[in-house]
Amino acid sequence: MxxxxxxxxxxxxxxxxxxxxxxxxxxxxxxxxxxxxxxxxxxxxxxxxxxxxxxxxxxxxxxxxxxxxxxxxxxxxxxxxxxxxxxxxxxxxxxxxxxxxxxxxxxxxxxxxxxxxxxxxxxxxxxxxxxVPGDQIVASLQWLRTEAHLRRWFIVGNDYVWPRGTAAATRVGLQDTDIAILGERFLPLGTDDSAVWDRALSEVVRSGTQGVISLLVGSDAVRFNRAFGDRGLDATITRFSPFTDETVVLASGADATENLFISAGWFAGLGSxxxxxxxxxxxxxxxxxxxxxxxxxxxxxxxxxxxxxxxxxxxxxxxxxxxxxxxxxxxxxxxxxxxxxxxxxxxxxxxxxxxHPVHIAKARGVELDVIARVR
CATH class of the missing domain: 3.40.50.2300 (Response regulator)
Structure with a gap:
């Protein structure tokens, strides 16, 4: 920049x-x-x-x-x-x-x-x-449990306070539900080594998860989405992120956004x-x-x-x-x-x-369609 x-x-x-x-x-x-x-x-x-x-x-x-x-x-x-x-x-x-x-x-x-x-x-x-996580993440995972029958998740995030704190808060928020976090992998900010992303994705596959919670920032989220799409994982494993916006989706490209859900208060597609x-x-x-x-x-x-x-x-x-x-x-x-x-x-x-009011959107190519309000 x-x-x-x-x-x-x-x-x-x-x-x-x-x-x-x-x-x-x-x-x-x-x-x-x-x-x-x-x-x-x-x-x-x-x-x-x-x-x-x-x-x-x-x-x-x-x-x-x-x-x-x-x-x-x-x-x-x-x-x-x-x-x-x-x-x-x-x-x-x-x-x-x-x-x-x-x-x-x-x-x-x-x-x-x-x-x-x-x-x-x-x-x-x-x-x-x-x-905060309880409104934005837990409510969205509960919606995905009801609408898409997704119960098993794996967290991939950057290694600093927000992803780690959010992962911990999410685990607490999911207590007394049938939604499980199978594992976590945290990577340094600015990871650009394709081999590191490949190892993280292999761990995701081995876990048997139905979905990945992406707690990645900006260009790291772009790299992850592209690696995910390149391995063809988007056809069988859902991704969900509370920290992705239209900018990241556009940078990821249409070939890397299948089965990607995002939650936030704001989306450009809100009709109000x-x-x-x-x-x-x-x-x-x-x-x-x-x-x-x-x-x-x-x-x-x-x-x-x-x-x-x-x-x-x-x-x-x-x-x-x-x-x-x-x-x-x-x-x-x-x-x-x-x-x-x-x-x-x-x-x-x-x-x-x-x-906040919290909405969930699904990627359609490089666009986001708001599909529900979850809080």
Whole structure:
């Protein structure tokens, strides 16, 4: 991904700015989502500006690359805080980056983490606005048990906190059901050795599983899907992912998406008026941020769930204080109880856990068809 935006904005501070560290990945496996998340954040900022700003202040993003070493990401945020250069933090990034950022924020400014995650985050001033495993994964597996008679699953994920925490939460959520996790295999972020993927797939086959739960990120999910299709496993083994969006499906290719199910709050194919409004605004923002195509055409991909959660995270951050500038105290109050309307429907934040409408979609080539609401 091109690295054209400076991480530290050297523009003189303005008392009319609300300065947000926007932490998005520009490299690594999650870098595939960076452009769409940036466009979605700019759309939210433009809408906030039109509505009067944040207590009259203009949203000003200070861009931070969240795709590198988590400790370095945390150090960058700390440097901005120590310099008095930011008023808040938000963005879509991986949970290992969230943990590093939460350690340095420590109640100094509000921080909205805009991604589905493993649950359990309770650091001071941190609001997690994304889906959690019980709603997103367990409900979907129960639906697949009823509709497709799938009971035996094998987990393949990246080796960091979100996949491991999500796998553990899923096992707990499946207790007292007849749905079983037969095994797990966790691979390093950025695995590009075909032999490693082949060994993981051989383990999947030996397990006798009916389905694979993919807890893989971005380009790693693309590599896995392609290897899965190349071995012809998609004809007999179902895949399910809570962390795949339209971008990953498109990159995987039509030959690698048979029997692939995905769950999320948002899909570009949702038919509501709010979904259509967001999709239209996202396309305009993407073209403005990344360069428009020919007149009358858009270069924008379908808006994925990573983009929609980024958009909602920026709005949540701006809204928690009402008519004043958001503070840590506002984040603490919202942690206990808050609600907002997202493009995919109403979301309730209760004791730090965001409850979303959750839909399940099935891949059809490089498109996703929403087939049910599971929560």
């Amino acid at each position: 091109p690295d054209s935006t400076p991480e530290y904005d050297t523009r003189p501070d303005s008392p009319t700015d609300f300065r947000i560290a926007l932490a998005l990945p520009r490299r690594g496996p999650a870098g595939i989502f960076g452009l769409e998340c940036h466009a979605a954040a700019e759309l939210a900022a433009a809408e906030i500006e039109t509505a009067g700003g944040v207590a009259g202040r203009t949203v000003h993003f200070v861009h931070v690359d969240a795709g590198g070493d988590p400790a370095a990401v945390g150090a960058r945020i700390k440097g901005l805080l120590d310099a008095g250069s930011i008023d808040a933090v938000t963005g879509w990034h991986l949970s290992n980056a969230r943990q590093a950022i939460a350690k340095v924020v420590r109640g100094r400014v509000p921080y909205v983490y805009a991604a589905a995650y493993e649950g359990g985050e309770c650091s001071d001033g941190v609001l997690c606005s994304g889906e 008026a709010s979904a259509a409004e967001f999709a239209s605004g996202f396309a305009r923002a993407f073209d403005l941020v990344n360069g428009a195509g020919p007149i009358g055409e858009t270069a924008a991909p379908p808006a994925g769930t990573m983009a929609e959660t980024t958009y909602s995270g920026v709005h949540l951050l701006a809204d928690i204080a009402g008519a004043s500038v958001p503070t840590v105290q506002d984040a603490r109050r919202a942690f206990v109880k808050w609600g907002w309307d997202s493009p995919h429907g109403p979301v309730d934040l209760d004791d730090g856990s965001a409850r």
